[in-house]
Amino acid sequence: MKYSDPYLSGVALGLVLLAAFAFAGRGLGASGAFATTASGSVAAIAPAYAESNPYFGRYLARPGGPWREWLLIEIAGVVIGGFASAALAGRLRRGVERGRGVSIGSRLAIAFSGGAVMGIGAVLARGCTSGQALTGGALLSVGSWGFMLSAFAAGYAVAPALKRAWR
């Protein structure tokens, strides 16, 4: 099945974000779910260290603990919603998206390293495309717009070197 019109799906996404602002008093996010999962995992292995670490410690100190974090539950919803939408549209398919220039193995390795680099960037920036670009973008936060512009600038700077992986 064909993907929806980008403007219509964008408006729908904007209404979801607006609903989050109105009903939850906060916006969307994604990298925070990874941060709280990492904090909970470290705490399971080395509880005293995790609590003393200023990054993990913050997630551990939240009411309900790291596994009840709002963004983690929201991301569980994203997985359910993404799965259901793909199933309804006949787009559930096991496979690896890649260009003709790379093998499946190298695409997976590139994807993993890209994810790791993004994770480090998202920690420094206090969020990602969801929590900063979309949420802070709509609230006109200066830092969020700075994040969005610098992220796309870096993406465009790096992309030509990676063309073989995609085209």
Add this chain to the structure above:
Amino acid sequence: MSDILLPLAIGIAFGAALERAGLGNARKLTGQFYLTDLTVFKVMFSAIVTAMLGVFWLSRLGWIDLEAIAMPETYLRPQIAGGLVFGAGFALAGLCPGTSCVAAASGRGDGLAVVAGLFSGVLLAGLSFPLLIDFYDSDARGAWTLPSLLHLPYGFVVFAVVLVALGGFFAAERIEARTLRIGRTSLTASDQPSLTSREAAVGAKPAARQA
């Protein structure tokens, strides 16, 4: 109970919107960086403009309280540096944190690899946080907004962002039309049926290769 049901419902709608738009597909998403498919820009800016206008008008009408919405605090230099690192990773991964979860949920192995990479990256940054914390907390500007940066009224900035987005949509349509034209001529010229990339560019049929 609503502290579970509300984020879960919002997440389900969020994931479905991303999937419907085609942003669970890394090939479609990376079209943004090669100017063959500007879906990322169109979806992001339609969403930002919709939510921005919603917040502006609902608060003006007194239906929502702006003060009740958590405003992200600005730490300008670390956020710009983080953005640069993030953007490089984004072009490598072909997916961002939210869309990688959608890609993984719809069966894509590369989505799962990005999810695993994100976890490792956040873990690594967390473990090295004592080295990062001074920079992380530097250049703190509080809840700083574009209207206060530009010394312009809130409504004026909202209107300007709408105009910039509309100009961007117009430019995006022209860029895509030009890329498609070039794609078509090179297709007949080179006699190479690059159907997969053309289909991905049009968004008609996502071209996933079977693992």
